[in-house]
Amino acid sequence: MNPVKVGLLGLGTVGGGTLNVLVKNASEIARRAGREILVTHAAAREYRAEGLLGLDKVKLTDDAFEVVDNPDVDIVVELIGGYSPARELVMKAIDNGKHVVTANKALIALHGNEIFAAAHEKGVTVAFEAAVAGGIPIIKALREGLAANHIEWIAGIINGTGNFILTEMKDKGRDFADVLAEAQALGYAEADPTFDVEGIDAAHKLTILASLAFGIPLQFDKCYTEGISRIEPQDVTYAEQFGYNIKHLGITRRTDAGIELRVHPTLIPARRLIANVDGVMNAVLVKGDAVGPTLYYGAGAGSLPTASAVVADIIDVTRTLTTDPENRVPHLAFQPGELSDQSVASMDDVETAYYLRMTAVDKPGVVAAVAGILADAGISIEAMQQKQPPEGETEVPLVMLTHRVRERQMNQAIAKIEALDAIRPGVTRIRVERLK
Numbered sequence: 001m002n003p004v005k006v007g008l009l010g011l012g013t014v015g016g017g018t019l020n021v022l023v024k025n026a027s028e029i030a031r032r033a034g035r036e037i038l039v040t041h042a043a044a045r046e047y048r049a050e051g052l053l054g055l056d057k058v059k060l061t062d063d064a065f066e067v068v069d070n071p072d073v074d075i076v077v078e079l080i081g082g083y084s085p086a087r088e089l090v091m092k093a094i095d096n097g098k099h100v101v102t103a104n105k106a107l108i109a110l111h112g113n114e115i116f117a118a119a120h121e122k123g124v125t126v127a128f129e130a131a132v133a134g135g136i137p138i139i140k141a142l143r144e145g146l147a148a149n150h151i152e153w154i155a156g157i158i159n160g161t162g163n164f165i166l167t168e169m170k171d172k173g174r175d176f177a178d179v180l181a182e183a184q185a186l187g188y189a190e191a192d193p194t195f196d197v198e199g200i201d202a203a204h205k206l207t208i209l210a211s212l213a214f215g216i217p218l219q220f221d222k223c224y225t226e227g228i229s230r231i232e233p234q235d236v237t238y239a240e241q242f243g244y245n246i247k248h249l250g251i252t253r254r255t256d257a258g259i260e261l262r263v264h265p266t267l268i269p270a271r272r273l274i275a276n277v278d279g280v281m282n283a284v285l286v287k288g289d290a291v292g293p294t295l296y297y298g299a300g301a302g303s304l305p306t307a308s309a310v311v312a313d314i315i316d317v318t319r320t321l322t323t324d325p326e327n328r329v330p331h332l333a334f335q336p337g338e339l340s341d342q343s344v345a346s347m348d349d350v351e352t353a354y355y356l357r358m359t360a361v362d363k364p365g366v367v368a369a370v371a372g373i374l375a376d377a378g379i380s381i382e383a384m385q386q387k388q389p390p391e392g393e394t395e396v397p398l399v400m401l402t403h404r405v406r407e408r409q410m411n412q413a414i415a416k417i418e419a420l421d422a423i424r425p426g427v428t429r430i431r432v433e434r435l436k
């Protein structure tokens with residue numbers, strides 16, 4: 001059989017890794033795919049040739065549309081990232097009848113509905129394993145391995161840079177900016193690192209996971225997103241004292257109020273496996289009704305781990321080249337005509353427990369006033385700590401954990417607490433999930 005010809009768009013961290021894995025493991029990959037897979041074309045404006053294998057056999061151009069329009073290319077692999085021109089390139093490739101593999105989570109989360117509709121129309125596949133959690137085969141697990149289950153919820157550490165920062169802050173007390181700079185140098189961080197620290201990158205990935213789990217269209221605009229930039233070292237310390245670790249989680253869950261879709265810092269019990277996923281590593285916890293909880297762990301970013309997922313997709317696409325399009329695994333796990341219109345829940349209706357930290361004037365009745373506001377709102381306090389004020393100071397940190405309550409009630413209670421004369425403005429609130 002003729003080799004399958006791949007056109008790479010981008011020869012950066014992931015593009016270079018993909019070329020190297022395809023060349024280095026070529027014979028084993030051919031034994032798996034049933035055909036030889038060759039990178040014959042690549043487009044890159046800038047790249048470092050040093051360390052790239054087999055570049056002499058690749059026809060290079062700086063115009064990505066040349067690759068997309070080349071009749072010799074069977075599979076276009078989009079590794080440029082960002083929305084544009086990635087969207088135009090992918091749509092053109094589909095229009096040209098080519099299969100596409102992409103690692104572009106932003107593209108899939110925002111434009112996936114349009115892209116999959118076009119691909120369905122043309123009978124081609126758009127594969128995106130590398131878009132979520134780098135090297136972890138979580139898309140395959142959700143689409144195929146867990147296909148028997150009614151998925152109940154997913155909770156994931158799905159941004160390596162953010163996890164790296166939180167881990168270094170906790171373990172070494174390092175400065176936020178210093179750790180971020182290291183993640184950028186290692187090629188983990190997004191081109192715009194606010195995507196990592198403000199949770200946008202995780203929201204892209206969570207949007208994709210929710211669609212695969214629940215069979216709903218991609219709805220990135222409905223995802224609640226809160227970053228880690230306001231987490232203070234003292235919150236990490238208090239959380240530990242209560243028996244919790246702070247992780248930046250993406251959580252999606254079926255509830256009567258709709259599908260929860262939220263990314264925010266979260267206290268999780270330190271004894272849970274996922275609470276101990278450190279550094280740039282990612283982990284995704286999926287709860288299915290038949291299988292129970294399952295945990296997927298691995299490198300969520302980086303050249304070779306991400307290339308591992310890209311190449312797996314290329315092998316999958318190669319195997320299905322001769323398959324009737326109707327018999328391929330559907331892009332969003334459910335048949336295109338079977339997507340559900342179940343709505344995404346408003347954040348006001350989400351129910352979680354809370355960690356609260358506030359600064360109080362050290363005088364009689366303050367704790368009672370705070371507790372009274374919480375009691376009036378039907379919020380039960382689970383644990384509380386008040387530290388002795390340092391010598392000569394009259395203000396003390398007051399830290400507490402509450403039982404579960406709807407966000408709307410907690411927002412109202414926090415507004416009343418902040419209005420107390422004896423409480424300084426700016427109550428810190430971090431949601432708590434037990435992940436049972």
Ligand code: HSE
Nearest residue numbers: 159160161188190301
């Ligand atoms: N910036 C992302 C991360 C890269 O840190 O996880 C992988 O999507």
